[in-house]
Amino acid sequence: MSDYGLLVDYEYCTGCHTCEVACKQEHRIEAGKTSGIKIVELLQELPGGGLDIINMPILTHLCYLCAPRIKNGQLPACQVHCMADILKFGKSEDLVKEVPKKRKAIVYTLSGFSI
Amino acid sequence: MAESGVTIHRTTSWSAGPGCHGNCGVLAHVKDDKVIKVEGDPGHPWNQGRLCPRCLAMTQYMYHKDRLRQPLKRVGERGENKWEAISWDEAFDYIETKMKDIRDKHGAESIVFQQGTGRDIGGWISMLAYAYGSPNWIFGLSGVACYTPRLMTMWATHGDHCVMDAAQWHEDRYDNPSYKVPESILIWGQNLNSSCPDGFFAHWIVDLMKKGSEIIVIDPRFTWLASRAKYWLQLRPGTDGALALGFLNVIVNEELYDEAFVNKWTNASFLVIDDGKKGQLLRESDISKNGKAENFVVWNSKSAGPAVWNSEKAAYIDESITPAKEGAFEVKLADGKTTSCKTVWAMLKESLSQYSPEKVSEITWVPEDKIVAAARFYAKSNPSALQWGLPVDTISATTPTSQAIGHLWCLTGNLDRPGGNVIARYPFDVTTYPFHSGINILDLPQETKDKRIGTWKYGAFRDFRAWAQPDMVLEQIFTSDPYPVKGMWIQTSNPIANTGLDPHKWHEALKKLDFVAVVDLFMTPTAMLADIVLPAASFLEKDSLKGWWVPLQAIQKVANVEDCRSDVDINFELAKRFKPDLPWKSVEDLYDHLLTPSGLTYSELCEKGWMIPPAGHSTAPYDRQEKGLLRKDGRPGYQTPSGKIELYSSWLEHWGLDPLPFYEEPPFSPISTPDLHEQYPLILTTGARSPAYFHSEHRQIPWLREIDPEPNIEMHPKMVQELGLRDGDMVYVENWMGRCKRRIKATPTIHPKVVMVSAGWWFPEKEAAEPSLFGVWDVNINQLIPMSHNGESGYGCPLKSILCKVYKAEEVANV
Ligand code: SF4
Ligand code: SF4
Ligand code: SF4
Numbered sequence: 001m002s003d004y005g006l007l008v009d010y011e012y013c014t015g016c017h018t019c020e021v022a023c024k025q026e027h028r029i030e031a032g033k034t035s036g037i038k039i040v041e042l043l044q045e046l047p048g049g050g051l052d053i054i055n056m057p058i059l060t061h062l063c064y065l066c067a068p069r070i071k072n073g074q075l076p077a078c079q080v081h082c083m084a085d086i087l088k089f090g091k092s093e094d095l096v097k098e099v100p101k102k103r104k105a106i107v108y109t110l111s112g113f114s115i
Numbered sequence: 116m117a118e119s120g121v122t123i124h125r126t127t128s129w130s131a132g133p134g135c136h137g138n139c140g141v142l143a144h145v146k147d148d149k150v151i152k153v154e155g156d157p158g159h160p161w162n163q164g165r166l167c168p169r170c171l172a173m174t175q176y177m178y179h180k181d182r183l184r185q186p187l188k189r190v191g192e193r194g195e196n197k198w199e200a201i202s203w204d205e206a207f208d209y210i211e212t213k214m215k216d217i218r219d220k221h222g223a224e225s226i227v228f229q230q231g232t233g234r235d236i237g238g239w240i241s242m243l244a245y246a247y248g249s250p251n252w253i254f255g256l257s258g259v260a261c262y263t264p265r266l267m268t269m270w271a272t273h274g275d276h277c278v279m280d281a282a283q284w285h286e287d288r289y290d291n292p293s294y295k296v297p298e299s300i301l302i303w304g305q306n307l308n309s310s311c312p313d314g315f316f317a318h319w320i321v322d323l324m325k326k327g328s329e330i331i332v333i334d335p336r337f338t339w340l341a342s343r344a345k346y347w348l349q350l351r352p353g354t355d356g357a358l359a360l361g362f363l364n365v366i367v368n369e370e371l372y373d374e375a376f377v378n379k380w381t382n383a384s385f386l387v388i389d390d391g392k393k394g395q396l397l398r399e400s401d402i403s404k405n406g407k408a409e410n411f412v413v414w415n416s417k418s419a420g421p422a423v424w425n426s427e428k429a430a431y432i433d434e435s436i437t438p439a440k441e442g443a444f445e446v447k448l449a450d451g452k453t454t455s456c457k458t459v460w461a462m463l464k465e466s467l468s469q470y471s472p473e474k475v476s477e478i479t480w481v482p483e484d485k486i487v488a489a490a491r492f493y494a495k496s497n498p499s500a501l502q503w504g505l506p507v508d509t510i511s512a513t514t515p516t517s518q519a520i521g522h523l524w525c526l527t528g529n530l531d532r533p534g535g536n537v538i539a540r541y542p543f544d545v546t547t548y549p550f551h552s553g554i555n556i557l558d559l560p561q562e563t564k565d566k567r568i569g570t571w572k573y574g575a576f577r578d579f580r581a582w583a584q585p586d587m588v589l590e591q592i593f594t595s596d597p598y599p600v601k602g603m604w605i606q607t608s609n610p611i612a613n614t615g616l617d618p619h620k621w622h623e624a625l626k627k628l629d630f631v632a633v634v635d636l637f638m639t640p641t642a643m644l645a646d647i648v649l650p651a652a653s654f655l656e657k658d659s660l661k662g663w664w665v666p667l668q669a670i671q672k673v674a675n676v677e678d679c680r681s682d683v684d685i686n687f688e689l690a691k692r693f694k695p696d697l698p699w700k701s702v703e704d705l706y707d708h709l710l711t712p713s714g715l716t717y718s719e720l721c722e723k724g725w726m727i728p729p730a731g732h733s734t735a736p737y738d739r740q741e742k743g744l745l746r747k748d749g750r751p752g753y754q755t756p757s758g759k760i761e762l763y764s765s766w767l768e769h770w771g772l773d774p775l776p777f778y779e780e781p782p783f784s785p786i787s788t789p790d791l792h793e794q795y796p797l798i799l800t801t802g803a804r805s806p807a808y809f810h811s812e813h814r815q816i817p818w819l820r821e822i823d824p825e826p827n828i829e830m831h832p833k834m835v836q837e838l839g840l841r842d843g844d845m846v847y848v849e850n851w852m853g854r855c856k857r858r859i860k861a862t863p864t865i866h867p868k869v870v871m872v873s874a875g876w877w878f879p880e881k882e883a884a885e886p887s888l889f890g891v892w893d894v895n896i897n898q899l900i901p902m903s904h905n906g907e908s909g910y911g912c913p914l915k916s917i918l919c920k921v922y923k924a925e926e927v928a929n930v
Binding site for chain 1: 153154155157163166167171174308317318322325337818822863
């Protein structure tokens with residue numbers, strides 16, 4: 001059971017790429033390499049002729065929920081800087097309770113993460 | 116908690132670095148005089164900890180290997196990229212000698228001072244220009260097409276500027292009890308989340324969407340915001356004026372305006388002489404011999420005769436007057452003749468009748484039912500806010516267009532109302548950016564002011580702000596008429612890659628000058644053409660202050676980067692050399708002077724960090740027209756010539772412009788130039804923002820470049836196919852002016868007949884010397900756009916809507 005995770009209210013993700021650069025700066029990851037988070041834009045042509053855009057932040061293999069920051073009493077770098085304020089670190093069981101209140105949201109969990 | 120040896124410094128951002136005009140609170144982590152990390156300040160009311168990629172990449176920016184670190188003096192030919200590093204003293208001596216020589220021979224006005232976008236530079240560059248004695252201070256984009264045109268019409272209409280209210284005037288922001296979340300937000304031509312708009316934080320819109328605001332998006336492209344909008348209106352680029360007039364048509368015909376507000380606060384009842392021509396506001400001096408020209412006339416329904424509005428008192432001469440809002444009247448003039456008059460409201464209605472939703476739909480391509488529904492939704496929402504973008508400036512018809520859009524908040528009573536568009540003033544009346552004239556730093560004698568280029572042609576330049584007209588400046592470099600231009604001081608601006616339309620002409624112009632100095636942070640295509648290049652500091656390397664629009668705040672140096680100096684320090688040193696009796700001993704002394712209205716000294720401001728004017732102050736909202744907080748005399752009303760919101764503008768009338776809004780086709784369009792359209796069948800629009808870049812900057816910053824690696828052209832897949840092309844192909848974009856090379860990004864988010872070509876591109880990694888100039892000529896889209904196609908006001912240019920064709924180019928490996 002994963003105790004901690006990141007809630008992503010992706011309905012409001014604007015695709016600004018802030019989180020990617022925040023993660024790179026925090027963890028000194030050079031350009032050209034994927035960091036702990038990656039935004040994927042999905043542009044969809046709808047059956048009726050309309051369009052839709054979803055920006056989905058994907059937490060990658062490298063995301064370790066900013067463990068050193070958490071231990072330091074800080075929030076993850078991506079959460080602090082997220083322009084749309086849609087990322088939230090917390091106990092998975094608490095975060096999951098928030099999902100039904102959102103239009104489109106998910107919780108990423110990280111097994112083995114402890115404080 | 117920071118790691119050992121690290122100190123955390125609190126400051127605020129402005130320009131050099133992220134490049135923007137924002138006000139983000141920043142925490143800089145510094146170790147051994149070196150910034151090792153930049154974070155957002157959670158305690159700052161502007162950004163609440165958030166920061167964009169550009170600010171987060173500051174360490175890559177500050178310590179980039181290509182950062183200019185020493186003054187450089189040209190040793191080869193201009194553009195040869197041969198330089199000698201010199202000391203600051205040598206640089207100042209050289210500049211002083213050169214510029215004094217030009218001043219002696221040709222007069223100070225023959226040097227033009229050019230800045231880029233609205234940076235922490237406007238004050239200091241005008242200080243330098245005026246200390247030197249030149250009135251010619253420009254922003255080089257054709258028609259000053261960045262915010263100034265909109266600011267001008269707002270100022271002419273209601274005497275002040277206004278911006279959308281996102282609770283930015285409250286420390287506690289959205290929680291402030293006086294604030295209301297807008298029911299609707301009309302986003303006019305702005306892809307907010309990819310840009311950082313003037314004095315606004317883009318993602319406040321997202322905050323408000325989460326709190327329930329519904330948005331209407333007007334954009335030729337289907338942006339992320341459009342995907343979340345209640346209505347998305349995909350207009351033909353450049354037809355914004357028609358669309359706004361269509362909205363007004365619906366609002367007036369369906370009586371959705373705020374009747375009480377219009378009657379009380381606008382000049383709807385003023386009489387206009389209806390002579391079948393342009394018309395003219397009827398003045399007291401027209402109807403009585405001793406009457407004043409400043410006073411206006413209404414039709415008093417009670418006495419069935421004319422009555423006078425006293426502009427100085429912002430009141431009717433007699434309180435019992437009941438002005439007629441509608442109708443036509445015969446009025447007896449002072450000379451005994453009579454003339455037919457109509458009220459402003461009647462004239463406005465008449466002119467709006469030309470813009471039925473059906474007609475507007477034809478012009479703009481937006482379906483009629485959407486125009487009607489969106490207009491109704493905006494007008495019926497309470498409150499409704501309007502957030503507009505640069506496309507309103509970067510069209511030739513900017514003045515009538517921004518006037519029409521501004522009339523939306525005026526007619527719906529959303530001006531200075533919570534959650535509407537609030538009047539924006541410099542906080543505590545501290546002007547750190549002397550937009551309106553330079554006089555809060557230095558003044559010039561009238562005969563010098565009269566030499567400001569363009570003032571003799573355009574009233575809206577003469578009477579609003581202190582810019583020279585850039586298109587006329589460029590012409591004058593070639594014609595020397597009425598006097599020669601011999602030199603240019605360019606500070607953090609890159610006309611060859613970005614602000615200059617028809618950049619070959621700018622290139623020729625710079626080559627023609629006797630002296631060119633550039634102050635910048637990196638070598639640019641423009642800096643390559645200079646005689647001397649000075650290395651400027653980023654915001655983390657300087658002490659400065661900001662108040663645009665709110666809070667009033669200090670920018671405080673956290674570290675040094677070698678020999679780089681802040682713009683203000685550079686300009687202060689030179690200003691002293693040109694004007695030894697400069698009234699301030701030091702930069703801090705100057706800051707103290709600027710801060711006088713706030714009652715603080717600079718060091719006190721630094722201690723506080725930032726300050727927001729308290730409720731009740733004339734620089735804090737709301738409803739200030741009622742409280743007498745807008746006018747200097749303390750009377751209710753506005754700071755306009757009449758004291759009313761001038762729906763029919765006496766300023767525009769004074770400048771010989773149409774006083775009511777109207778629609779004008781872009782100068783090059785399927786309708787204006789059908790012959791050209793046959794050859795160049797696509798509508799070219801440019802200037803789309805990138806979340807990674809600010810204008811032409813940041814292409815050398817690795818974390819940013821990877822977000823947006825190469826210049827492209829957005830085309831609809833249908834058009835790509837129709838032209839026999841494929842997604843990813845290299846193509847030429849071409850018209851009668853020139854061409855540039857781009858890679859196709861096929862996307863259904865754009866109209867098939869429109870292409871979007873990103874702006875500001877050059878390649879810092881390519882050959883610097885001429886003829887390459889960092890590969891700028893391969894990609895600069897401005898090569899397809901002419902100078903000197905401004906609106907009648909002298910403002911605006913055809914950046915958002917011109918014509919082109921697209922065809923396949925040979926594949927070049929690294930373009
Ligand atoms: S939580 Fe930390 S490691 Fe994970 S994506 Fe965010 S910044 Fe990167
Ligand atoms: S910072 Fe937030 S809004 Fe921006 S891309 Fe990342 S998750 Fe999305
Ligand atoms: S671009 Fe926007 S987010 Fe970035 S520093 Fe400027 S105001 Fe802040």
